[in-house]
Amino acid sequence: MAIREFAERGADLELVGIQKRFPGFTAIENLDLKIPAGSFFALLGPSGCGKTTTLRLVAGLEEPTQGRILIGGSDVTSTRAHERPVNTVFQSYALFPHMTIIENVAFGLKRRKIADPMAKAHEALKLVELDHIAQRKPQQLSGGQQQRVALARAIVNRPALLLLDEPLGALDLKLRRQMQLELKAIQEEVGLTFLHVTHDQEEAMTMADTVAVMNKGAIEQMGAPEELYELPRTAFVANFLGQSNLFTGQVVSTTADAITVESAGARIVVPAARAQRHQGEVTVGVRPEKVSLHREAPAADANRNVLAPGRVVDVSFSGVSTQYLVEIPGHGTVMVFAQNIGFGPVAGLGSEVWISWAVEHGFGLEDGPDETRFQDDASTTSLAALHREALVSELEEH
Amino acid sequence: MAFAAFSTAEAQPQAQRKRSPIALFLLLPGIAYLVLFFLTPLVSLILTSLQAPSEFGDIGVYDYAFNWQNYVDVVTLYWPHILRSFGYALVATIAALVISYPLAYFIGVKARRWPLLQSLMLVLVIAPFFISFLLRTLAWKQILSDESFIITSLKALSLMAPDAHFTGTPFAVIFGLTYNFIPFMTLPLYTTLERLDVRYLEAGSDLYANPFHVFRKVTIPLSMPGIVAGTLLTFIPAAGDYVNASRDFLGGPDTQMMGNVIEANFLVLLNYPAAAALSIILMAAILVLVGIYVKRSGTEDLL
Numbered sequence: 001m002a003i004r005e006f007a008e009r010g011a012d013l014e015l016v017g018i019q020k021r022f023p024g025f026t027a028i029e030n031l032d033l034k035i036p037a038g039s040f041f042a043l044l045g046p047s048g049c050g051k052t053t054t055l056r057l058v059a060g061l062e063e064p065t066q067g068r069i070l071i072g073g074s075d076v077t078s079t080r081a082h083e084r085p086v087n088t089v090f091q092s093y094a095l096f097p098h099m100t101i102i103e104n105v106a107f108g109l110k111r112r113k114i115a116d117p118m119a120k121a122h123e124a125l126k127l128v129e130l131d132h133i134a135q136r137k138p139q140q141l142s143g144g145q146q147q148r149v150a151l152a153r154a155i156v157n158r159p160a161l162l163l164l165d166e167p168l169g170a171l172d173l174k175l176r177r178q179m180q181l182e183l184k185a186i187q188e189e190v191g192l193t194f195l196h197v198t199h200d201q202e203e204a205m206t207m208a209d210t211v212a213v214m215n216k217g218a219i220e221q222m223g224a225p226e227e228l229y230e231l232p233r234t235a236f237v238a239n240f241l242g243q244s245n246l247f248t249g250q251v252v253s254t255t256a257d258a259i260t261v262e263s264a265g266a267r268i269v270v271p272a273a274r275a276q277r278h279q280g281e282v283t284v285g286v287r288p289e290k291v292s293l294h295r296e297a298p299a300a301d302a303n304r305n306v307l308a309p310g311r312v313v314d315v316s317f318s319g320v321s322t323q324y325l326v327e328i329p330g331h332g333t334v335m336v337f338a339q340n341i342g343f344g345p346v347a348g349l350g351s352e353v354w355i356s357w358a359v360e361h362g363f364g365l366e367d368g369p370d371e372t373r374f375q376d377d378a379s380t381t382s383l384a385a386l387h388r389e390a391l392v393s394e395l396e397e398h
Numbered sequence: 399m400a401f402a403a404f405s406t407a408e409a410q411p412q413a414q415r416k417r418s419p420i421a422l423f424l425l426l427p428g429i430a431y432l433v434l435f436f437l438t439p440l441v442s443l444i445l446t447s448l449q450a451p452s453e454f455g456d457i458g459v460y461d462y463a464f465n466w467q468n469y470v471d472v473v474t475l476y477w478p479h480i481l482r483s484f485g486y487a488l489v490a491t492i493a494a495l496v497i498s499y500p501l502a503y504f505i506g507v508k509a510r511r512w513p514l515l516q517s518l519m520l521v522l523v524i525a526p527f528f529i530s531f532l533l534r535t536l537a538w539k540q541i542l543s544d545e546s547f548i549i550t551s552l553k554a555l556s557l558m559a560p561d562a563h564f565t566g567t568p569f570a571v572i573f574g575l576t577y578n579f580i581p582f583m584t585l586p587l588y589t590t591l592e593r594l595d596v597r598y599l600e601a602g603s604d605l606y607a608n609p610f611h612v613f614r615k616v617t618i619p620l621s622m623p624g625i626v627a628g629t630l631l632t633f634i635p636a637a638g639d640y641v642n643a644s645r646d647f648l649g650g651p652d653t654q655m656m657g658n659v660i661e662a663n664f665l666v667l668l669n670y671p672a673a674a675a676l677s678i679i680l681m682a683a684i685l686v687l688v689g690i691y692v693k694r695s696g697t698e699d700l701l
Contacts, residue, residue, distance in 0.1 A: 061603070098620060107605050107615075112606050
C-alpha cells in the first residue's frame with residue numbers, strides 16, 4: 001500500500017462478510033457493505049448498534065473475527081492501523097496534549113516523510129480557518145476549534161478514506177449545523193470518500209449522499225436520505241429516521257396499484273408499489289407532517305385516508321410547526337405536525353378532530369411495528385392522568 | 399457560561415478576604431515543624447561546615463569560624479567519591495527506569511482489563527517494603543557472596559574467573575541501588591501510565607506511526623511526569639546512599655560513595671566540618687542537577 005504518497009482521489013471501501021465478536025457478545029453479525037469512491041456515506045444507528053465497531057475495523061483499530069476489508073480494491077484485513085490509507089476524526093478528537101496545534105496537524109505528514117510538512121499543515125489549518133492559533137496547545141482551544149483541528153489533522157494526509165466517528169457530538173446545536181455544512185463543503189472540495197458514523201439522524205440526512213441505518217449489528221436499510229425517509233422498509237427505520245405513525249391490520253383487498261388494510265375498523269389504502277408485503281397482517285405508516293387535522297369530518301375522498309374522530313391530548317408549539325398528539329380509539333396516539341402558516345393552533349387541547357392523509361404518502365413495512373409501541377405509555381400526559389386517577393380514587397376511599 | 403462568569407467575578411474578592419487569617423492559622427503547625435526540624439539543622443550544618451579546629455582543644459573539638467577552606471579540602475580529598483556517587487546514582491537510575499517502565503506499563507495499561515491482577519502486581523511491587531531494606535541488602539550479600547551457590551556455579555561454568563568476586567565491585571553496588579529503588583521508580587510511573595488515555599495511542603497509529611514511533615512520540619511524552627518523579631525519587635536518595643556501597647553490605651574499599659565518606663568523617667574521624675561541608679556539597683549539587691533536569695524535561699505544563 002503506497003501510503004508514502006497522497007491519495008489521488010477517494011477510494012472505495014468494501015466490507016465482505018464481516019463479523020466481530022467480543023468476549024460475551026457479538027457486535028457485528030455478517031456485514032456486507034460497499035461504499036463507492038468519492039461518496040459521503042453515513043452509518044446511522046443508536047448507541048450499541050455496532051457502527052463505531054465497524055469504523056474501528058476499517059481504521060484497523062480492531063480485528064474482525066471473520067470477513068475481509070478492501071480499500072480501493074486491495075485487501076487490508078491483515079494490515080495494521082498505521083499501514084492503512086485511512087484517517088479518523090475521533091469522537092474525543094484525541095489531539096495530542098503535549099504538542100502544539102501545528103505539530104498535531106503535521107504529525108501524520110512527518111511520519112510518512114512527505115515533503116514540506118509544515119507548509120502543508122498550515123494550509124490545512126487555513127482550510128478550517130484556524131491558522132492563527134497554530135502555536136497553541138489543544139487544551140487552550142474551545143470544543144469547536146478542537147474539532148476543526150482534528151479534522152485538519154486527518155484531511156491534511158489526503159487519505160483515500162476519511163472516517164468520522166461522531167465528531168460533532170460534543171458541539172452545541174448552532175456550531176454543529178455550521179460544521180456540518182463545512183464538512184460537506186470540504187468533502188466536495190477534496191473529493192475524498194467520507195465514512196461518517198452518527199446517531200443523529202438529521203446530521204446523517206443533511207450531510208450524506210447515502211445513509212445506512214444500522215441496528216443490532218446489521219444494516220436495516222441503505223439508500224439516499226430522501227429514499228430512506230419517504231419509503232422506510234422496517235419499523236425500526238420508520239421510527240429511528242424521523243417519526244412515524246404506524247397502524248397494523250389485515251390486508252382486505254389488493255388491486256394492481258393499491259392494497260387496503262383494515263386496522264381497528266378503519267380502512268387504510270397504501271399504494272402497492274410503496275408496500276413491502278401485499279398480504280396477511282401488515283404494518284402501514286405515514287409521516288406526521290403528511291397528516292392533516294380537520295375540525296369536522298372531511299368529505300369522503302378516494303385519494304385520502306381518514307381516521308375516525310379523535311381527541312387532541314397534547315399541543316406543543318416549536319416555532320416552524322406545531323406538534324399535535326391525537327388520541328384515536330383503537331389506533332392509539334397519532335402524531336401530526338402542522339406548519340404554522342396561519343396564526344394560532346388549528347385545534348385546541350381536548351377538541352375533537354379528524355385526521356387524513358393522501359394515499360400516495362402512506363408506506364407499508366416489511367416487519368411489524370417494534371415492541372416499543374406496545375409498551376407502557378410513559379408520556380407526561382398519560383403519567384399525569386394516571387396520577388390524577390390515583391388521587392381521585394384515594395379521595396373517594398376516605 | 400454567563401452564570402459561571404458572574405459567580406466567579408463575585409466570589410473572587412470574598413475568597414481572598416476569607417483566605418488570609420484562617421489559612422495562615424492552619425499553616426502554622428507546618429511552618430513551625432519546618433523551622434524546627436528543617437531550617438534549624440540546615441543552619442547548624444552550614445555553621446558547622448565553616449568551623450575551624452580548636453587551637454588548644456582535643457581531636458573533635460571545633461570553634462565557630464569562617465573557614466571556607468574546608469570546602470576546598472574536602473573537594474580535593476574526596477572528588478573521586480563525589481563523582482562516583484553521582485555516576486553510580488545515574489547508572490542505577492537508568493537501570494531502574496529501564497526495568498520499571500515495562501513493568502509499570504504492563505500494570506497500568508495492559509492489565510486494566512483485569513483489576514485483580516493489577517492490584518496483585520502492585521502489592522508485589524510494594525511487598526519488599528515489609529522487610530527492612532538493611533535486611534534485604536544483607537540477604538543479597540549472602541546470595542552474591544563468594545561462597546554462595548550462584549557465584550560458585552558461575553565459577554564452575556567458567557562464566558567468572560576463579561579469583562573474581564561479585565561483592566565489593568561497583569557492579570554490586572549499582573545492583574544494590576537499582577534493586578532498592580525500583581519500587582520508588584515503578585510507583586510514580588504506574589500512576590501516570592494508569593491514567594494514560596489509550597485513545598492517543600490509537601490516534602498515533604491512525605496517523606501512520608508504527609508502534610515504536612507511537613511509543614517515542616506519544617507514550618513517552620505523556621508519561622513524562624511519572625518519569626521525572628520516578629527518576630528524582632531514585633536519583634536523589636541513591637546519590638546520598640551509604641548502605642549499599644558500605645563495606646558491610648555490597649561495597650568494598652574502592653566503591654565508597656559520598657554517604658560513606660560523610661559517615662566516616664562524622665563517626666570515625668570526628669571531622670565534623672569536613673562531613674558538614676560534604677553534606678552541603680551533596681545537597682547543592684543535587685539541587686542544581688535536579689533543577690536543570692526538571693527545566694530540560696519540560697514537564698511544567700504536564701504536571
